[in-house]
Amino acid sequence: MLPRLTVSTQAVTNYTAGLPENDLSIQTTVSNSDLSDLAFNGVAKVNNTHFQSLDIFPKDNSSEDEYLDKFVYPGKDLNNNQFNDKLKQFFILSSSGKPIYSLNGGDELIIGFTGLITTIISSFQHQLNEDIVVIDSGDVKISVLNRDPLILVSISKINYEMSMNQITNDYQQLKNQLHSLYNYLLCILSRPTITKSFQNRMNYDLRKMLTDVDFKNLDDMAMKLTYGLSGDSDNDDSFEFFLSQLVNGFPTSKISYTIRSKLNSLLLHHRIDEILFGLLTSNLRRIITMIKPKVHNISNSDIDFLLRIIKNNNKNIKDIETEDLWIPICLPEFNSNGFVYVYVKTFDLAKILVIDGKYYEDSQLINIVLISTNKNNFFKVKEMANKIIENIIQLELKDKLYQELSNYTINLPPTINHFVYRDLKHKDLKQCLISNNPKDCNSIIKYVYYYSNLYNSKSSTIQSLTQESGNRKLSYIKYDVITFSIIDDNYEFYAIGSGELSDLISDGLKVVKWIKSNDKRFFGNVVKFNF
Amino acid sequence: MSGRKKTLLKVIILGDSGVGKTSLMQQFVNNKFSHQYKATIGADFLTKDITIDGNKQVTLQIWDTAGQERFQSLGVAFYRGADCCVLCYDVTNEKSLNNLSSWKDEFLVQSNVSNPQDFPFIIIGNKIDVDENKKISSLSKKLNNITNNQLGGLNYPVFETSAKDAINVESAFEVVAKMALQQEELNDANGNDVSDDYNDAINIHLEGDSGNCAC
Numbered sequence: 112m113l114p115r116l117t118v119s120t121q122a123v124t125n126y127t128a129g130l131p132e133n134d135l136s137i138q139t140t141v142s143n144s145d146l147s148d149l150a151f152n153g154v155a156k157v158n159n160t161h162f163q164s165l166d167i168f169p170k171d172n173s174s175e176d177e178y179l180d181k182f183v184y185p186g187k188d189l190n191n192n193q194f195n196d197k198l199k200q201f202f203i204l205s206s207s208g209k210p211i212y213s214l215n216g217g218d219e220l221i222i223g224f225t226g227l228i229t230t231i232i233s234s235f236q237h238q239l240n241e242d243i244v245v246i247d248s249g250d251v252k253i254s255v256l257n258r259d260p261l262i263l264v265s266i267s268k269i270n271y272e273m274s275m276n277q278i279t280n281d282y283q284q285l286k287n288q289l290h291s292l293y294n295y296l297l298c299i300l301s302r303p304t305i306t307k308s309f310q311n312r313m314n315y316d317l318r319k320m321l322t323d324v325d326f327k328n329l330d331d332m333a334m335k336l337t338y339g340l341s342g343d344s345d346n347d348d349s350f351e352f353f354l355s356q357l358v359n360g361f362p363t364s365k366i367s368y369t370i371r372s373k374l375n376s377l378l379l380h381h382r383i384d385e386i387l388f389g390l391l392t393s394n395l396r397r398i399i400t401m402i403k404p405k406v407h408n409i410s411n412s413d414i415d416f417l418l419r420i421i422k423n424n425n426k427n428i429k430d431i432e433t434e435d436l437w438i439p440i441c442l443p444e445f446n447s448n449g450f451v452y453v454y455v456k457t458f459d460l461a462k463i464l465v466i467d468g469k470y471y472e473d474s475q476l477i478n479i480v481l482i483s484t485n486k487n488n489f490f491k492v493k494e495m496a497n498k499i500i501e502n503i504i505q506l507e508l509k510d511k512l513y514q515e516l517s518n519y520t521i522n523l524p525p526t527i528n529h530f531v532y533r534d535l536k537h538k539d540l541k542q543c544l545i546s547n548n549p550k551d552c553n554s555i556i557k558y559v560y561y562y563s564n565l566y567n568s569k570s571s572t573i574q575s576l577t578q579e580s581g582n583r584k585l586s587y588i589k590y591d592v593i594t595f596s597i598i599d600d601n602y603e604f605y606a607i608g609s610g611e612l613s614d615l616i617s618d619g620l621k622v623v624k625w626i627k628s629n630d631k632r633f634f635g636n637v638v639k640f641n642f
Numbered sequence: 643m644s645g646r647k648k649t650l651l652k653v654i655i656l657g658d659s660g661v662g663k664t665s666l667m668q669q670f671v672n673n674k675f676s677h678q679y680k681a682t683i684g685a686d687f688l689t690k691d692i693t694i695d696g697n698k699q700v701t702l703q704i705w706d707t708a709g710q711e712r713f714q715s716l717g718v719a720f721y722r723g724a725d726c727c728v729l730c731y732d733v734t735n736e737k738s739l740n741n742l743s744s745w746k747d748e749f750l751v752q753s754n755v756s757n758p759q760d761f762p763f764i765i766i767g768n769k770i771d772v773d774e775n776k777k778i779s780s781l782s783k784k785l786n787n788i789t790n791n792q793l794g795g796l797n798y799p800v801f802e803t804s805a806k807d808a809i810n811v812e813s814a815f816e817v818v819a820k821m822a823l824q825q826e827e828l829n830d831a832n833g834n835d836v837s838d839d840y841n842d843a844i845n846i847h848l849e850g851d852s853g854n855c856a857c
Contacts, residue, residue, distance in 0.1 A: 207723020209650055209703065218648070219689050222703045226687035233719025311756035312829060313723030316650055 160591050162556040167270045168198060179552060183338060185214045185330055194220055200266040201333045203292060204228060206259050207313045212292075212326060214333045228264055232257060245282055254282060256289035260309040261296070261317075263289040269337070271560045277569035284563060287356065288336045291412070292329060297443035298416045299325060301450055328423055339559040340552060348396055350548045350555045352415075357566055358603065360533040360543025361411045364397040366515050368631040370508050374400045375638045381498045382640065383491055387451065388482040390414075393516050395422045395478050401540065404642030410444040411541050417442065421455050421480070431457045431476075435496075437489050442482075454481040454492040456500070460513045463504050475516050477503075521546045524618035528592070529558060530606035532626050539637040544626060561607050565594040587612060595619065602627075648691070648699040651822045652723055653815075655706050656745045657730030658738040662768040665805035666730065667706045670815050675806050681708065692819055700819050721753035726762045726822035728814075733767045733802065736778045742788060742796055760828075762821035763798040765789070766814055771804040 163170075163178060171178055182198050189197075194216045202221065203212040208229035213221045232255060235243050246253040252273055256263040265285055267273070276283040296305065300320060309315050334340050339353035355362050378389050379402055388409050391399040395418045403409060417440060424438065425431045436455035441447060456479045461471035479496045503509060523530070523546055533543040549555050568586050587595035593615055596605045604623050608615045626633060655663045660679065664686065668674050671688045686706040694700055705720060727749050731738040746763060755761050767785070770777075778784060789796050799821075801814035 205723060206719070207652060208705075208719065209652060209723065218650070218701055219691070222650075222689045222701070223687040226703060226705060229719045237718065313753075314652060314725045314826075315723075 160557070162553050162560070165557065165560060165590075167556065167560045169268070175553065183340070185334065187215070187217050189216050189220065191220065198268045199272075199333070199337050200264075201288075201292065201329075202228065202262075202264045203296070203329075204262050204264070205309065205313070205315065205317060206233075206262060209314070209316055211261070211317045211321075212329050214330060228255075228262065232262060245285070252282065252285065254285040254289060256286070256293060258293055260313065261293065261305065263293055265289060267337075271563035271567075272337075274564070274567050276567045278567075283567070284357070288333070291332060291336060291356070294412060294416060294443045295325075295329060295332060297447050298420060298441050301441035302443075302447040303449070324423060324427075328419070332419075339555045346550050346552070346555060348548075350550075350558060351396075351545055353559055354531050354545055354562060355411075355415075355543055357562060358531055358533045358543055358605065359411060360531075360541045361414055362397045362545055363534075363542040363633050363636065364393050364399055364516065365519065365521075365544075365629070365632050366399060366636075367511065368635065370506075370512050370515070371400055371632070371636055373506065373508065374503075375402070375636070377499055377502050378402045379638060379640060381495050381502075383495050385483045385485055385488045385491060386481050386495070387484055387642070390478075390480040392418060392478045392480060394476045395425070397519075398540070398542070398636060399477070399516075400636045400638070402638045402640060403539065405639045406642055407445070408539070409442065413442040413444045414540075416440075417453065417480070417482075421453070421478070425457070432459060432462075435489075435493055437492075439486065450486075452483045452486045452488065454483065454489065454496060455479065456493075456496045458500055460503075460509065460516070464510055464513055471513065473517060475513050477516075519547070524621060526610040526615050526618045527606050527608040527622065530604065530619070530622060531562075532623065533603040533605075534601075534634045535603065536601045536630075537634045537637065539639065542634055542636075544633050558607065561588075561590070561592070561594045562605060564588055565596055565605055585616070597623065648701050649823060649826060650701045650703060651725040651819060651826070653702050653704045653726050653728060653818055653822070654721060654724045654749070655704065655728045655730060656749060657766075658732070658735070658741050658745075659708070661730045661732040661735065661738050662805050663730050664706050666766065666768060666803065666811060667704055669805040669808055669811045671704070673808065675808070690815075692816065694816070694820055694823055698823060700823060702815070702819060718752055721749055724749075724753055724755075725826060726764070726818050727753075728764055728766055728818060729796070729798075730766045730768055733769050733778060733781060734772055734776045736784070739767075739778060739781075739784060739788065746796060760825065762818075762825050763796070764814065764818055764821065765796060765798050765800045767800065767802045768805055770802045770809065771807045 161175070162168075163175065168178075168182060171181070173181060181193075181196055185197070186193065197215045199214065201212070201214040202210065202225060204210050204225040206229065208226045210218065210221050210225045232243055235241055242257045243255045245255070250268060252267045254265045254267070265288060267285060272282075272284055275281065304320075305317070308317060308320065331341060335349045335352045336356060339350040340346060341349040351362055374391055378391065378400060382389060382402060386402075387404060387407065389402045391401075393399055398414070420440060421436065421438070424436065428434050434457075436453070438453050438455075439450040440453050441450050445451075457476055458479075460475040460477055461473060464471050479499055481492050481496060483492055506512070521544075527546075529546050529549070531543055531545045533541070535541075549558055565586065565588055568588060582599065584598040585595065586598075587593055589612075592607055592609050593612055594605070594607050595612065595615060596603065597616065597619055598604070602623065604619060606615070606619050606622075608618070655667060657663055659681065664680075665675060667686070667688055668676070671690045688704045688706065690702045690704065692700055692702065705724075707720060727746075729742050729745050731742055742765065750758050750761070767781075785800065789798065789800065799817055801810050801817070803810040803814055805811060
């Protein structure tokens with residue numbers, strides 16, 4: 112039974128923009144009534160719609176693969192028409208108009224664009240003393256981030272990127288994408304390096320400082336931030352990256368409180384003074400535990416970049432378990448003026464577990480990530496990492512840890528296909544819990560579309576007549592599926608499901624309740640120390 | 643650090659309205675000439691790949707500007723970060739010749755280049771295909787005065803071209819590229835590349851709150 116929720120005088124959002132009408136069951140305005148009493152005429156369909164039949168992208172009669180190749184996947188060796196077919200463009204250029212990066216097209220094609228972009232931006236600055244943020248021509252949206260001596264630009268023809276966020280009145284998604292690409296450059300170069308490069312010579316070609324890996328990383332990020340698809344064929348965590356960026360929460364792991372606190376105290380116990388932040392992650396993807404000084408914070412975006420760069424670095428290493436990584440990285444949101452030194456050691460939990468004389472078959476990689484501000488600390492930090500590993504090997508509960516990490520599956524009520532829960536209670540790190548992710552392109556693109564629209568839509572407040580919690584906000588959009596969000600002071604819950612809205616809300620609240628009752632397993636994983 | 647094969651050079655073409663800047667560029671990039679005169683509105687961009695000294699790949703990003711004053715407000719973006727500047731005049735128009743030094747000054751002021759005395763300029767006198775009697779009288783003497791003037795003289799290579807008949811256009815731009823490339827290599831050799839020293843470690847204890855992100 113649904114808790115007694117009452118919709119306030121505000122109307123429940125009807126978000127129908129850009130949808131084919133026959134796919135819609137239009138919802139009439141609801142007010143002052145019990146949600147549980149709502150009756151819907153729409154009958155839920157099986158969720159088998161293809162993204163090409165939704166109004167996300169231009170219509171085209173090609174097969175899915177052809178479609179993606181033509182409109183979505185990046186290409187460097189394109190002619191003018193092929194270039195114009197792409198639904199999304201990203202450019203990074205210097206203030207003098209020299210290209211640094213482009214998602215699509217080669218130099219010949221984009222040099223004209225970069226010149227033009229600089230000219231437009233500069234004449235605005237010159238004549239109006241203002242920076243261009245968005246140029247809106249209806250079907251096309253051009254966003255600009257001016258970070259002299261660099262300019263970042265995106266051009267989008269994608270439906271779900273067209274609408275403004277109803278809460279912030281901003282093109283949040285497009286803006287965040289450009290910030291992410293800029294932060295990537297800061298991560299590997301740091302702000303002073305970029306500034307110095309252009310000092311006294313604005314003609315500098317920043318590409319001299321970037322490697323092929325960097326361009327690949329930028330492609331990969333651009334694709335994930337736009338479509339939830341990976342730049343290469345491996346979509347393993349691409350949708351998760353998209354979603355965690357959208358809701359601004361870092362994916363957490365599910366680990367019992369006992370084990371988590373053991374690991375926390377291990378990190379704290381062995382911490383040497385030079386360590387600023389320390390993390391244990393599972394496969395560089397989800398945080399198991401983290402230690403941080405009371406006076407300093409590390410942002411989601413910085414952790415994202417840190418783990419991403421390490422991950423891409425590891426791709427080039429044959430046997431990561433025998434390697435110690437020691438790399439300088441700039442954490443732009445923490446401090447963009449210099450580098451921290453990151454030590455990474457990866458080990459396979461499966462290899463230290465013996466059951467009936469046998470090892471586990473599936474590997475379960477755990478990474479120790481230690482961040483120091485002194486580049487001469489390598490050996491001390493390495494020693495610390497080794498002690499932590501030794502202790503984990505001796506841990507009685509390591510078997511359980513393995514089980515928990517490898518069985519991430521979250522059981523869902525039958526009405527709900529997918530959800531993301533963003534925790535707002537724990538302030539040290541913004542984290543989210545994401546249910547099992549789609550891996551095929553069709554589902555990913557649809558989910559990206561659904562979640563983007565949902566996130567940008569306006570919600571209405573529901574006043575709680577009962578007990579503990581304060582006001583909740585509800586928002587929903589009906590397609591052949593229903594997407595809805597429930598938000599209060601402690602969490603944001605976004606989900607996709609099918610069936611009656613009232614059932615969905617009721618089931619959604621059950622999931623929320625379950626997550627809350629397991630709060631310590633999901634979110635209590637940051638420990639602070641005196642620095 | 644990746645050794646990119648092609649060097650990208652930004653080339654600015656300046657000069658009075660009607661001297662043939664756009665025609666020169668069209669001839670150089672597309673081997674085309676049009677008798678119609680269309681004023682350039684604001685700016686135009688063209689790209690051309692050429693090979694220097696037989697083995698150096700260079701991409702020229704050519705910024706064709708409007709000579710008309712009402713478009714001059716585009717200013718800074720145009721000039722800054724240029725690798726080479728081409729000053730154009732019309733061999734039949736004495737005023738355009740006399741204005742060369744203003745164009746140069748305008749460029750140096752707006753572009754804010756660090757070593758103005760080393761910056762690569764070239765001069766192009768266009769329209770040499772016209773009848774001798776239409777040309778500026780005692781052109782070479784006047785030109786000489788301008789280029790060899792001790793005070794702020796334009797002591798740069800001079801090319802006489804015809805965009806119409808494709809005379810000397812290619813070789814002029816080759817010299818442009820060569821000079822810019824030389825300057826570029828000089829810059830790199832001087833260690834202006836802020837390369838790989840990751841010594842900018844942050845001092846957490848000193849920076850205290852400023853190192854603390856606002857989240």
